[in-house]
Amino acid sequence: MKKKKLKTLKEIRKRHRNHMGLLKQDSGNPLGNHTISLEVKDNNDLLLNIASLLEVCVFALDGNGMLLSPNNQNVTKHDSVCRVLELVLNILPHSQMDFMDYVTEKLNGLDNAKTKSSE
Secondary structure, eight states, rough: HHOOOOHHHHHHHHHHHHHHTTOOOOSOOOTTTOOOOOOOOSSHHHHHHHHHHHHHHHHHHOOOOOOOOOGGGGGGGGHHHHHHHHHHHHSOHHHHHHHHHHHHHHHHHHHHHHHHHOO
């Protein structure tokens, strides 16, 4: 049982190291596109940023206020909201959620093995 726990913890540690820094974008893009880095304190901060962007979209679509700069009068509210929604899709924390699912699965496996061995 101890060997299985140690192996599981080593696997989790290895994946955790691989996922550290995923909140920052790698500037070495092989397609030649420029990337923009979004600095956040933690996953909660990232989720707050995503929620705020979505709230702005809801306000822009439902509200009567004009959110466009006078320099961008040729851009429609719909176009601006679409760009923000695309940004939101790009910053969703897919890797972090995959990692959390992996950790949960491994820890549940340890709990199930512990329960079976004590029976």
